[in-house]
Amino acid sequence: xxxxxxxxxxxxxxxxxxxxxxxxxxxxxxxxxxxxxxxxxxxxxxxxxxxxxxxxxxxxxxxxxxxxxxxxxxxxxxxxxxxxxxxxxxxxxxxxxxxxxxxxxxxxxxxxxxxxxxxxxxxxxxxxxxxxxxxxxxxxxxxxxxxxxxxxxxxxxxxxxxxxxxxxxxxxxxxxxxxxxxxxxxxxxxxxxxxxxxxxxxxxxxxxxxxxxxxxxxxxxxxxxxxxxxxxxxxxxxxxxxxxxxxxxxxxxxxxxxxxxxxxxxxxxxxxxxxxxxxxxxxxxxxxxxxxxxxxxxxxxxxxxxxxxxxxx
Amino acid sequence: xxxxxxxxxxxxxxxxxxxxxxxxxxxxxxxxxxxxxxxxxxxxxxxxxxxxxxxxxxxxxxxxxxxxxxxxxxxxxxxxxxxxxxxxxxxxxxxxxxxxxxxxxxxxxxxxxxxxxxxxxxxxxxxxxxxxxxxxxxxxxxxxxxxxxxxxxxxxxxxxxxx
Numbered sequence: 507x508x509x510x511x512x513x514x515x516x517x518x519x520x521x522x523x524x525x526x527x528x529x530x531x532x533x534x535x536x537x538x539x540x541x542x543x544x545x546x547x548x549x550x551x552x553x554x555x556x557x558x559x560x561x562x563x564x565x566x567x568x569x570x571x572x573x574x575x576x577x578x579x580x581x582x583x584x585x586x587x588x589x590x591x592x593x594x595x596x597x598x599x600x601x602x603x604x605x606x607x608x609x610x611x612x613x614x615x616x617x618x619x620x621x622x623x624x625x626x627x628x629x630x631x632x633x634x635x636x637x638x639x640x641x642x643x644x645x646x647x648x649x650x651x652x653x654x655x656x657x658x659x660x661x662x663x664x665x666x667x668x669x670x671x672x673x674x675x676x677x678x679x680x681x682x683x684x685x686x687x688x689x690x691x692x693x694x695x696x697x698x699x700x701x702x703x704x705x706x707x708x709x710x711x712x713x714x715x716x717x718x719x720x721x722x723x724x725x726x727x728x729x730x731x732x733x734x735x736x737x738x739x740x741x742x743x744x745x746x747x748x749x750x751x752x753x754x755x756x757x758x759x760x761x762x763x764x765x766x767x768x769x770x771x772x773x774x775x776x777x778x779x780x781x782x783x784x785x786x787x788x789x790x791x792x793x794x795x796x797x798x799x800x801x802x803x804x805x806x807x808x809x810x811x812x813x814x815x816x817x818x819x
Numbered sequence: 820x821x822x823x824x825x826x827x828x829x830x831x832x833x834x835x836x837x838x839x840x841x842x843x844x845x846x847x848x849x850x851x852x853x854x855x856x857x858x859x860x861x862x863x864x865x866x867x868x869x870x871x872x873x874x875x876x877x878x879x880x881x882x883x884x885x886x887x888x889x890x891x892x893x894x895x896x897x898x899x900x901x902x903x904x905x906x907x908x909x910x911x912x913x914x915x916x917x918x919x920x921x922x923x924x925x926x927x928x929x930x931x932x933x934x935x936x937x938x939x940x941x942x943x944x945x946x947x948x949x950x951x952x953x954x955x956x957x958x959x960x961x962x963x964x965x966x967x968x969x970x971x972x973x974x975x976x977x978x979x980x981x982x
Contacts, residue, residue: 519982520878520908526981530903532849532888534896534967547851547884551908551981552877587878692877 521641522553522588522691553588555671555681556694559702562620562646566662566705568747573653576607577622578704580647580667584639586694591638592669594630596649600703604661607651607706612667615646622648636672649704657708659746659805666703675699709747711805715755716741732818735766740812746805753800755812756792762819765789765796769815772798788814846892847967849901854883881912881980889972899963901975904930905956908982913953915978921961927951930958 520526527548534541562579569576584590598610612630613622614637627648628635637645649665657663673691674681675698681691718741723734730736740757744750759765765788770777772785777798781790786798798812853873861867873882886903890896901921905911916923924933927941939951961975 524908526876526906526908528851528853528884528903528906530849530851530884530886530901532847533898533900533902534847535898536892536894536896540898541847543847543849545849545851545886547853549853549873549882550875552875554877554879690875694877694879 520551520587522551522586524551525549526551551587553691554586554694555588555590555673555691555698556585556696557590557592557669557671557698557700558583558585558696559667559669559700561702561704563704566707568709569653569706571653571657571661571708572655573706574609575650576653576706578649578651578665578667578706579620579622580649580702580704581644582637582639582647582667582669582700583644584641585696586671587641588691589638589640591636591672593632593636593672594647595632595668595670596665597668598651598663598665600664600666603664603705605654605657605663607663607665608654609650609652610665611650613648613650615648618646620646622650651706653706653708659708659712661708662705663708664703664705666701668699668701671698673698707747709805711744711746711748711750713750713753713803714743714745716743717757730818734818735815736760736763736818737769737813737815741809742800742803742812743809744803744805744807748805750803750805753803755798755800755810756795757812757814758792758795759816763816764819765794766815766817769813770796770798771811771813773811786812847888847890847896847899850887850889851903852885852887854885855880856883876981878981881978882909883976883978885974885976887972887974888967890967890969893969895966895968897966899967899973901961901963902930903959903977905958905979909979910954910982911956911959912978912980915976916959917976918961919973919975920965921963921973921975924960924962925951925956926958926960927955928957933958933960 525548527546529544529546531542531544560581562581567576594612596610596612598607613627614630616627639645651665674693676693677695677697679693718739720737721728721730721734723729723731742755770786770788777784777786779788781787788796791797796814800810854870855873855876856868857871858866859869876882886901888901925936925939926933927939940948941951941955942948959977
C-alpha cells in the first residue's frame with residue numbers, strides 16, 4: 507500500500523474589502539529652511555475566490571469484497587480571501603479503476619474530527635447544507651461507500667470529491683457584485699473548483715487450502731479398503747496484500763484411519779512426528795491431528811505443500 | 820465702521836500671507852497614483868498591456884505606484900527626497916523601482932536606516948544576519964541629486980503586489 511500525504515493549501519492573505527493606502531512624503535530645502543508635504547492614494551482589496559480539496563485518508567484504503575461504510579476523508583480549504591459557500595460532488599463512477607464503489611454518501615464534519623461520527627455528522631444535501639467556509643478556513647468531509655461482491659484481491663475502486671465555489675468558476679472571471687458586501691469577486695487561478703480522489707483496494711488476505719488424496723490398496727490398485735493407504739496433499743496458498751503473521755495448518759485424521767508414522771512432509775522435506783524444533787508433528791500438539799506451523803506467509807508467495815499418509819483401518 | 824475696516828483687512832490677509840509663504844518655501848507637491856496593468860487587444864487583435872487606475876485589486880496582483888514631485892513655487896527646491904512606506908498588505912516587487920536620476924535606497928527596519936538594496940541586511944529569526952528579501956522592505960527613498968527647478972516635475976515608480 508502506498509501513502510498519499512495530505513498537502514497543505516495556503517490561503518491568500520488580505521481580507522476582501524480591506525483599504526490599502528499609500529502615503530508618500532517629499533522633503534526639500536530652500537535656503538536654511540526644510541519642508542515636507544504628503545500625498546495619498548488608496549484602493550480596496552477585491553475578493554478572490556478559490557478552493558483546494560485534499561485527501562486526508564491514507565490511500566488506497568484496504569477493504570474486503572463485499573464491505574460496507576468504508577470511509578475516505580477529504581479536507582475542503584477556502585484559499586480565497588472572503589467567506590464562500592461550496593457545492594460538493596462525490597463521484598464513485600470513475601474510469602481507470604476495476605470497480606465502482608457503491609452506495610456513495612457524503613457527510614459533513616461538525617466537530618473537527620478526522621472520522622465520521624454517525625448521528626453527529628449530518629448527511630450532505632446539495633443546495634440545503636452546502637458548507638460556508640471562511641477565508642483560510644477548512645471543512646472535513648467524509649465519503650462513505652460500500653464495496654461490491656466478488657472483486658478479487660488487487661482490484662481498485664476510486665471515488666472523487668469536487669468542491670466548487672458558488673460565486674463562480676473560470677480563472678480570472680470577474681463576478682460583478684459577487685463579492686462580500688456587494689463588491690466584485692474575482693475567481694482565482696484554481697478556477698474556483700478543485701477535485702481530489704481516493705481509492706479502495708480489495709486486499710483481503712485469504713488463505714486457501716486445497717486437499718487432494720491418492721489411494722493405494724494392498725493389491726497395487728486404488729480401491730479404498732481396509733489396509734489401503736491414502737496419501738494426502740494439502741496445498742496452502744495465501745492471497746492478497748500483506749502477511750499472515752503465524753499460519754498454522756491443522757488436519758484431523760478422517761475416522762477409521764490410522765496415521766502412517768514418519769509420513770509427514772513440508773515442501774518435500776520430512777518432518778518428525780514428535781513435537782520438536784521442526785515445523786510439524788502428528789498427535790503431539792493435538793491428538794489424532796497433523797499440525798504444521800508455517801510462520802509468517804506473505805500474500806502472493808509460492809504455495810506451501812504438506813503431505814502425510816494414513817491407512818484405512 | 821471700525822468693524823468693517825478690520826473685516827476688510829482680515830479678508831486681504833490670507834492671500835498676502837500665502838504668496839509670501841510660497842516664495843519662501845518653494846512649495847513642492849507630491850501626487851501618488853496607483854495603477855494595474857491589464858491585457859487588452861489592439862485593433863490588430865494583438866495583446867497589449869494597458870495601465871488602468873487601481874480601484875479594486877485582488878490578492879496576488881501587482882499595483883504600479885507612480886509618485887510625482889512638482890515644484891509649484893518660485894524658487895528651486897534643493898535636497899529633494901521622496902520617501903514612501905510600502906503599504907501594509909503589500910510586498911515590494913524586487914527590481915521594480917525606477918530611479919530617474921535619484922539615489923535609490925531602501926529600509927527594512929521601519930524607516931530608521933536606509934541603504935542601497937544590495938547592502939541591506941536583516942537578522943533572521945535564527946539570529947543569522949543575511950540580505951533582506953523584497954517582502955521584508957518597509958520603505959523606499961529617492962534622493963535627487965539635482966535641485967527641482969520652479970515648475971519642474973519628476974516622477975518615480977515602483978510595483979508592489981497585494982498579499
